[in-house]
Amino acid sequence: MANFTETQLLQLKAALQKRYLELQEEIRNELGHANDPRNADLTEYLNTIPDDIDTALVDRQINEMRELEMSMKYLRELEFGDCIDCENEIGFDRLLAYPSAQRCIHCQSEYERSFPQDSGSSL
Numbered sequence: 001m002a003n004f005t006e007t008q009l010l011q012l013k014a015a016l017q018k019r020y021l022e023l024q025e026e027i028r029n030e031l032g033h034a035n036d037p038r039n040a041d042l043t044e045y046l047n048t049i050p051d052d053i054d055t056a057l058v059d060r061q062i063n064e065m066r067e068l069e070m071s072m073k074y075l076r077e078l079e080f081g082d083c084i085d086c087e088n089e090i091g092f093d094r095l096l097a098y099p100s101a102q103r104c105i106h107c108q109s110e111y112e113r114s115f116p117q118d119s120g121s122s123l
């Protein structure tokens, strides 16, 4: 795991959780489920989305939430902050700005070149 101070870890954890809640909120707004049970966890929540709703609307948010879940798992397992491709440090500033980042800037641009459909700008 990258070398973070305890303060940095707390900041990153807060950024992850904040982003996660924001996405949850975006999904709810997008799908018009404003008065959903507050404590339902997301997996359950997603299962309640009717099939006839176009989930493409929220695909980006759902993907990012999955990445955030992965990051939170890494954080618990103390494997957080390393690029999944080259294993170098992703960097504190980048993680704070993009808490769901799984790759360093270099590998991310390589990845987006190889898989342009995953970069989220197809609309």
Ligand SMILES: [Zn+2]
Residues within 6 Å of the ligand: 083, 084, 085, 086, 087, 088, 103, 104, 105, 106, 107, 108
């Ligand atoms: Zn990398």
